[in-house]
Each structure stands twice: as C-alpha cells, then as structure tokens.
Amino acid sequence: MKYVSTRGAWRGAPQPFSAILLEGLAPDGGLAVPLAYPRLTRDELAALRPLSYPELASAILARFADDIAHADLDDLVRLTYTRARFGSSDITPLTTLEPGVHLLHLSNGPTLAFKDIALSLLGNLFEHALRGERLNILGATSGDTGSSAEYAMLGKQGIAVYMLSPRGRMSAFQQAQMYSLDAPNIHNLAIEGTFDECQDIVKVLAGDAAFKRRHALGAVNSINWARIAAQVVYYFKGYFAATRSDDERVAFAVPSGNFGNVLAGHVAREMGLPVQRLVVATNENDVLHEFFASGRYRPRVAAETHATSSPSMDISKASNFERYMFDMAGRDADVLAALWRDLRAGGSFDIAGTSVATRVRASGFVSGRSTHADRIATIRDVKRRYDVLVDPHTADGLHVARAHREPGVPMICLETAQPAKFAATIREALAIDPPRPNVFEGLESRPQHCTVLPADADAVATFVRDHDVSG
Ligand SMILES: *Cc1c(COP(=O)(O)O)cnc(C)c1O
Numbered sequence: 001m002k003y004v005s006t007r008g009a010w011r012g013a014p015q016p017f018s019a020i021l022l023e024g025l026a027p028d029g030g031l032a033v034p035l036a037y038p039r040l041t042r043d044e045l046a047a048l049r050p051l052s053y054p055e056l057a058s059a060i061l062a063r064f065a066d067d068i069a070h071a072d073l074d075d076l077v078r079l080t081y082t083r084a085r086f087g088s089s090d091i092t093p094l095t096t097l098e099p100g101v102h103l104l105h106l107s108n109g110p111t112l113a114f115k116d117i118a119l120s121l122l123g124n125l126f127e128h129a130l131r132g133e134r135l136n137i138l139g140a141t142s143g144d145t146g147s148s149a150e151y152a153m154l155g156k157q158g159i160a161v162y163m164l165s166p167r168g169r170m171s172a173f174q175q176a177q178m179y180s181l182d183a184p185n186i187h188n189l190a191i192e193g194t195f196d197e198c199q200d201i202v203k204v205l206a207g208d209a210a211f212k213r214r215h216a217l218g219a220v221n222s223i224n225w226a227r228i229a230a231q232v233v234y235y236f237k238g239y240f241a242a243t244r245s246d247d248e249r250v251a252f253a254v255p256s257g258n259f260g261n262v263l264a265g266h267v268a269r270e271m272g273l274p275v276q277r278l279v280v281a282t283n284e285n286d287v288l289h290e291f292f293a294s295g296r297y298r299p300r301v302a303a304e305t306h307a308t309s310s311p312s313m314d315i316s317k318a319s320n321f322e323r324y325m326f327d328m329a330g331r332d333a334d335v336l337a338a339l340w341r342d343l344r345a346g347g348s349f350d351i352a353g354t355s356v357a358t359r360v361r362a363s364g365f366v367s368g369r370s371t372h373a374d375r376i377a378t379i380r381d382v383k384r385r386y387d388v389l390v391d392p393h394t395a396d397g398l399h400v401a402r403a404h405r406e407p408g409v410p411m412i413c414l415e416t417a418q419p420a421k422f423a424a425t426i427r428e429a430l431a432i433d434p435p436r437p438n439v440f441e442g443l444e445s446r447p448q449h450c451t452v453l454p455a456d457a458d459a460v461a462t463f464v465r466d467h468d469v470s471g
Helices: 042-048 053-064 070-080 115-130 144-153 172-179 195-206 209-214 225-242 260-270 287-294 321-328 333-346 355-362 372-386 392-402 419-430 457-467
Strands: 002-005 032-034 094-098 101-105 135-140 159-166 186-192 250-255 275-282 365-369 411-415 451-454
Touching (some): 053 070, 053 225, 094 225, 094 372, 115 225, 135 457, 144 159, 144 186, 159 172, 159 457, 172 419, 186 457, 195 209, 225 411, 250 392, 260 275, 275 287, 275 392, 321 355, 365 392, 392 411, 392 419, 451 457
Parallel strands (some): 101 411, 135 159, 186 451, 250 411, 275 365
Antiparallel strands (some): 002 032
16 A cells, blocks of 8 residues: 555555654645545455454454555554553444434543544554654644643654644543643643644644754654554444444444544545445534535634634644545546635635536535534433433534434444533533543642743744753
8 A cells, every 4th residue: 555645646656654753744845645545345344343342443444554564563463452541442442323324432441532543553553663863743733633642642652742732722531631641752732722723833844844854853643544543443343333234325424623633534435335325514613614515615714713622623724634625626636726825815616517516526425514502402401312312512513413314324423522621611502510530530730731832833943942951
C-alpha cells in the first residue's frame, strides 16, 4: 500500500506507510491518501466476522501498514486494545436502544472519548517507528483530541507534546483533564482564540519545512492517516455486531467536526463494507450539512464559529473533508486542486451540476444538524424511553439519525463521548449529575498547568524552540 497527496505530490513516487505515519501532510499542503483502497472480496469479509477486536484491527491495519512487520503490528495492536484500557474485551461494544437502532460505544477508553481508539494505537505506533529518535508532536484540540493524545503519549520515550487548545471554550471536565496532567513531556498551550485558529497555527508551523525539520515535528491531528485507518476498524466491528449476514446493509450516524470519524466510515464502505448510508450530523456549526444539502462548501472564519454545548464539533473548516473530496473528484488531484483554488480565491466552491456532485450523491452520505434545544430534548427522550444517558455529541447524532431511518436498515449511532465529560449539559437536561469513573473524582480541583499564548504562530514557534530540549 502506497500513498499519494490529494493535491498531486508524490504522484511519481508514492510513499510507504512509514513515511506518512508521523504526520499525513504532504509537501504541497495536501493530505496523504492511499493510491487505491484495498477491496475485500466476499470471502475476505466473511473471514473477518468472527474475529476479536485486536484480530480485526490487525487484519485491517495490515492492509494500510504493510511495511510494518505483521508480527510487530500484532504486538502493537494487542498492547493497545486491552480490556484494562477500554473496559471490555469488545473494546467497542454495541447496545440496542430499540430494534434497528443501536449505539456503538466508542468512548470507553482512558479519556472517555472516541479519540482514544486511534490515539492509543498512535502512541504505540510512534514509539515503535521512532526507534529512539525524538519527536515533537504539535497539535490542536477542540477538547477531546488533546487529552486523548496526551494520555497516549504520557511517558513515551523521546516524544514531547505541544497541544494548542482554545482558551475557555472547552467543558470544565475537558479542560481539567488536559491541564491537570503534570509531566515533563506534555505542554498545554491555551490559545486566545478558536479551535480553527489553533488548527491554522499548527498548519503554518508544520508547513515551514525548516522549522519542522529542526524540531522533528509530527502530528496527531485528525489529518494523520494512521488515525483514520485505526477508526476504520470499529465500522467493521459495529457492522458485524448489528447484523447476522454479510448480505445486510446498515447505516451509521456520526457526530462530525473535523470529518475524521465519518471519513473512516467512507473508507470502510470503499473497502466493501455493506454501508447503505453515512449520516453526517453537525451542530450549529453546520458547514458540512450545508455542503451535503446544497453542493456549496463555504468554511466559516473563526468569528463565525459558534461555541456550543457539543464543543468537540465546533469546527468550521473540516481538515479531512479534503480526503473525501479527492475521491469525489474522481481521485484526480488536478480537479481537487482547482476546487481548493476556488476556495482560497472566493472563500467557497460549488459543485452543483458537475460530475463531482454525481459522485457525492452515489457516496451514501446524507446530513443534518441539531440545535442546543434538539440535543437537550434528545438527552431527555433517550433517558425516558430507554433509561440510557448520552452526551450532547452522541445526542446530536441520534437526533439527526432519526430523520434518516430507512425500513430494514439498522441505524448504528456512534457514541463519541461519555456524559461525564459534559456534566453541565446533562444537569440542564435532566437535573442530575452524570456518573463519573472513580479515577476522575475531584478532577476539576486538581492543580492545572498551561501556558496562555495569543493566537499567533510566532508565539507558538518561540515556545516550541525554548522547550525542545534536544533541538
Ligand atoms: C472529535 C469529536 C467529534 C468529531 O469527530 P471528527 O472526527 O472531528 O468529525 C465528535 N464528538 C466527540 C465527542 C469528539 O471528541
């Protein structure tokens, strides 16, 4: 399996997995994508059904990471996907709310959000790939990536983390979870700005080749292809858990922000998983929903990004959307690059009436949005009807899923976080405190460690320079 850039780089010299592992961004600013998706035959799909989570992960990841020795990959996967880390040997258990409506629980990892599934693996993959070299991980978080990445990299040899977060825009729990970590290799940078501004700073610094080389920068943001590959696994797991035969088709509802989670569903579908629909659920930041409804993609500027009760989705410029559009452009980097030129020049592009629109319609994607009131109503409704507590992100997915049910097609709603992370919203909906795992008792009253910086790439560059111990 070799990789090319969405904007054309590496066309003449596709890269192996190990070359894109630490980052995923190509020199032309595009994103690494497989030269072609691995297609599973019916027999190959059938052979995956009985596998345990680690076995399934190993079988799927081996298709994308074929330059890691299979035995090593097996070890890394077994080390990552344990009952101790994820609470059950299913890793991503499926529960049924009512016949045909399921929750796929992705948030039973160490930081109670679905990001743990990919980032826990990344920590082990990075350590394996570095073989003693150093790596400075520069990342941006809207709330959950940060703590997940920091927990995954805690104590890893030769790895330091610089995590940018939008100051005052995360839940109290999310903030405490990150800032209470006190480890020499973890640096929390609280940026006076939005998540999109944090993400832009990371892009500027990672795009500065000299700076990047000097400080051995790597990325764990959702542009990292290995994260997408790791997420493909639970689409298969969820499909097998919700069906009895490979003739059945299912739909997935995915609370979306940076488009990384649902992109993994798209990849699973391209690999041959029988997926009828991928439901993209957004909150009030509905750039993606607008695109699927109208054909027009118009990312918003930071000032237009709403702070909502589903903060991990407060994103108006979804990085991974480019990978999806590359496929919709017929995997033609020139067509993709032309769309992105329109975007830079006029702030939007419109595919209505083009062959790209035809491919989008055939890709199984549909969309919807929720408001704060919708999420509150859904949290109440799910509690009353099924006695199940869901967080506001999962509630967003459930709300949007309702409009896209099709008879005979099971709807698998992805649970992306635990309610404990968003206690204020749960209190508003139900006047109760969500239960929280023992290890997080008293979290918010622990001492917090962060450095406040302006939304300015130079300020962040200076911080990295001053703290890169070996550089
Ligand atoms: C990150 C996150 C999302 C959005 O996922 P993307 O891959 O960015 O689309 C949704 N819900 C929760 C709880 C998250 O942490």
